[in-house]
Structure formats: C-alpha cells, structure tokens
Amino acid sequence: MEKDTTIFGIRAVIEAIKSNENIDKIFIQKGLRGELSLELEQLLKKERINFSYVPIEKLNRLTKKNHQGVVAQIAPITFYDLDNLVMNVIESGKTPLFLLLDQLSDVRNFGAIIRTAECTGVSGIIIQKKGGAPINGDTVKTSAGAIFNIPICKVDHIKDAVFHMQASGIKVIAATEKTDKTLYDVSFKEPCAIVMGSEGKGINPSVLKVVDELAKLPVLGEIESLNVSVACGALLYEALRQRR
Structure with a gap:
C-alpha cells in the first residue's frame, strides 16, 4: 500500500532523518536562516541526503500546509543494496x-x-x-x-x-x-x-x-x-x- 510521501516543517524533517525514514529528496527554501535550518543542513550533508534550494513558490505547490521553508519526499519503497x-x-x-x-x-x-x-x-x-x-x-x-x-x-x-x-x-x-x-x-x-x-x-x-x-x-x-x-x-x- 502506498503511504503519504510528503512531510513538511524543519523539526519534522530532522526527526524523520534521525528515525531513518527513507528520505528520497528534500527541498529547502532559498535564503532560509536560523539555528534549526542550519542543523538540518548539517544533518543532510552528514547523511548524504539529496536536497536542493528552491523558491518558496515550489514549496507552496508541494503542500498547502505551513512548511516552514522545508518539504521532504519519502520514497514509497525500500531501496536495495x-x-x-x-x-x-x-x-x-x-x-x-x-x-x-x-x-x-x-x-x-x-x-x-x-x-x-x-x-x-x-x-x-x-x-x-x-x-x-x-x-x-x-x-x-x-x-x-x-x-x-x-x-x-x-x-x-x-x-x-x-x-x-x-x-x-x-x-x-x-x-x-x-x-x-x-x-x-x-x-x-x-x-x-x-x-x-x-x-x-x-x-x-x-x-x-x-x-x-x-x-x-x-x-x-x-x-x-x-x-x-x-x-x-x-x-x-x-x-x-x-x-x-
């Protein structure tokens, strides 16, 4: 069964990564600042997770919720070694x-x-x-x-x-x-x-x-x-x- 493949919010995405969720791609708003966003970016680089900086308009298209400048897509499958x-x-x-x-x-x-x-x-x-x-x-x-x-x-x-x-x-x-x-x-x-x-x-x-x-x-x-x-x-x- 296909599960929800989108999560949003800086803290929610950080916790998803730490919980070993199968993150496929992360979109971060261009120019996003703050201690929490810095923590996220450092975690992404450490875990070598694919992310890109995008305009806020793209994030608004991905979700209508309060995304806080971050939207992550979770793969609906488990990747093989x-x-x-x-x-x-x-x-x-x-x-x-x-x-x-x-x-x-x-x-x-x-x-x-x-x-x-x-x-x-x-x-x-x-x-x-x-x-x-x-x-x-x-x-x-x-x-x-x-x-x-x-x-x-x-x-x-x-x-x-x-x-x-x-x-x-x-x-x-x-x-x-x-x-x-x-x-x-x-x-x-x-x-x-x-x-x-x-x-x-x-x-x-x-x-x-x-x-x-x-x-x-x-x-x-x-x-x-x-x-x-x-x-x-x-x-x-x-x-x-x-x-x-």
Whole structure:
C-alpha cells in the first residue's frame, strides 16, 4: 500500500532523518536562516541526503500546509543494496539484465521506464542519489504499480555502478547517438547492464568513457532522437528478443 510521501516543517524533517525514514529528496527554501535550518543542513550533508534550494513558490505547490521553508519526499519503497542485489541475481542462475539511469529528471519518463523494465524481466534499476527524478506518488502511478515489483538501488555516481557491474562480469552498454553501432549490432545475450541518459544531456561523458559498448537506435525521421522511455523500451525488448 502506498503511504503519504510528503512531510513538511524543519523539526519534522530532522526527526524523520534521525528515525531513518527513507528520505528520497528534500527541498529547502532559498535564503532560509536560523539555528534549526542550519542543523538540518548539517544533518543532510552528514547523511548524504539529496536536497536542493528552491523558491518558496515550489514549496507552496508541494503542500498547502505551513512548511516552514522545508518539504521532504519519502520514497514509497525500500531501496536495495547494490552489492547484495547483484550477488543474489548472479547466484539465482538467471542471466542478469540491469538498467542504469544517469540522472533521468522527468518523473513520468521514470515511471514509464520502470513499468517497461518490470515487463521485460530487468533484474534491477540503479539510479544516482542526486540530480534524478524523485520517487513519489507520481512515479508510482506512472509505473502502474510496477515500482513495487522491481528492485531499485541508489549510488553516489552512476560510474560506481558501472565499475561494480564490470567487476561482477556484467557487460555495460550505453545507449547513445555517439556511435555508428546500432542496438542490433550488440549482443544482449550475456549478463549485461544498459545505461540510459537524462532527457536533456544524455549520458555523462565521464560515464561513456568507462562503459564496454555503445549502441544507438536508428532514426529515419527529421527528429534526431526518441523520448528516453521509448528508447529504453526498444533496447529492453531487443534484449528480450535475443534472449528468447
């Protein structure tokens, strides 16, 4: 069952963090001052929790209550540990197929990708702690509930996940237009992980440098690229086709 994913108020957010609530993202009003707000910011940095400074108008859109300049979003799921997830998938005897999302920012794209990933048997989804779309009620709705059926992990940087996959014998394939090789030229039959980039910037260049293969989708129209959730679906179903 989905729980309330929004809490507000400086003290309430501080207590939620200290109680090990599964905080996904925190929004702090720009220019907020005071001893309590300073305590919150120090706690956020200590616990390495994703937060951003926003105008008060955004906070007012997130809640109509007296938020005191702070609104937190609690993830409606429990995140998995990457080490344990990869080990469990390998030990299960199934051929791993992971999905790495490099700072995907649109909640609806995120939810759609989760839905497709669940339908195509993806072993788990790895996202970055900072800079990506939050996991909230909209994500749950767009995923049609699939978010509760697929493991999701958070890492400090997507490169951390890339290196972990490679060390575990899992090939990492990046979806990018910066290659002549199409997805039909790449083998998805062995253990592999697919990296998808953000809507505006694509995959970080530092990530592209460390992956094993690059693959693009052929585009015949005037528009140069596909929506990221559509592109991800094409890649996942090509992987499924090859494995069947």
